[in-house]
Amino acid sequence: ELRTPLAAVYGAAQTLLRHxxxxxxxxxxxxxxxxxxxxxxLGRIVNEILLANQLDAGRLDLESEPFxxxxxxxxxxxxxxxxxxxxxxxxxxxxxxxxxxxxxxxKVRQVMVxxxxxxxxxxxxxxxxxxxxxxxxxxxxxxxxxEGLGVAPEDQERIFEKFYRADPQMVRGVGGTGLGLYIxxxxxDRMGGRIxxxxxxxxxxxxxxxxxxxxxxxxGASARPRLQ
Numbered sequence: 455e456l457r458t459p460l461a462a463v464y465g466a467a468q469t470l471l472r473h474x475x476x477x478x479x480x481x482x483x484x485x486x487x488x489x490x491x492x493x494x495x496l497g498r499i500v501n502e503i504l505l506a507n508q509l510d511a512g513r514l515d516l517e518s519e520p521f522x523x524x525x526x527x528x529x530x531x532x533x534x535x536x537x538x539x540x541x542x543x544x545x546x547x548x549x550x551x552x553x554x555x556x557x558x559x560x561k562v563r564q565v566m567v568x569x570x571x572x573x574x575x576x577x578x579x580x581x582x583x584x585x586x587x588x589x590x591x592x593x594x595x596x597x598x599x600x601e602g603l604g605v606a607p608e609d610q611e612r613i614f615e616k617f618y619r620a621d622p623q624m625v626r627g628v629g630g631t632g633l634g635l636y637i638x639x640x641x642x643d644r645m646g647g648r649i650x651x652x653x654x655x656x657x658x659x660x661x662x663x664x665x666x667x668x669x670x671x672x673x674g675a676s677a678r679p680r681l682q
Contacts, residue, residue, distance in 0.1 A: 456499055459492040466492075502633040506616065509640045516561060516644055520554035520668040523562075523587045523594045530566045531585050534574070541580025544570070549588040556668040557645040562596075565638045565649075569598040569661045572634065577602030581658070593647070593664040601658040610651050614639040638663075 466485040470477070477485070508514040531544050538544060555562070566585070573583045581601030588595050605613060612618050617632040642649040642663050649663035 456496070459495045459499070462492040463489050463496070502637060505637055506633050506640075509637065509644075514644075516641075517558045518556055518645070519559065520556055521559040521562075523552055523555045523596065523665075524548045524550075526559060526563055527566065527585055527587050527596070530563060530570060534567070534570050538574055539580065542574050542577055542583055543581075544583050544585065547584050547586035552587065552589055552594060554668040555594045555665050556670070557647070557665050558641075561641045561645065562665065565641055565663065566596065566598070568634045568638055573598050573600035573602065573659070573661075576600065576604075576659070589667070590664065592670045593666055595662060595664050597660055597662045599654050599658065599660040601654065604653060604657060605651055605659050613651065614649070 466488045470482065470485050505514070527546055527548055531546050535544050570583065570585060577583065577600050579602075583601075584597075584599040586597045586599070614635050616636040618636075619632045639649050642665070645665060647663055647665040649661070651659055651661050654660045
């Protein structure tokens, strides 16, 4: 997973350095854009590895402060729309007047971004992605529902394991480190919540996670302990 973007960056840089043929401005911009995109991809992979290492070593500090779940979801979807392919439509389905969530807002945003980007990545033929949030029995429930490739029943528990890939041979053409969902589960667990995946009808997946409300956390009601 690291070698692919590294090879792309190296190849593009070597091409730009060659003197035996001239590139026009469009050609140069194409190679520079490739270097920028693949470097960003490398950065994401390295960050996933570092974060997974912090989680394994118990060195990750998590904050807990009330925040507006509806606002967070809106911001994640708005940012994702800027680089989503035209074939994928994104929609927010959120209840009004939700109570505040008690968790680390930056880490919840990271989980949401990962799930939304996964929904897009695993929808190679396009489709509709719904990002929702609602109150559910003293918790705030988030979901990311897509119409993509889906998750086989035998993979639904294991996809949250470290380095597990449902399609290791990339038969369906989708790569990944196998760390993203592991990180999501670890973060949600350590913020007193839970995360799971279920089918989205006959096509696609629905990733769901619950987090306690600020009121529940303040009264110490049956929230799972956070490990730091």
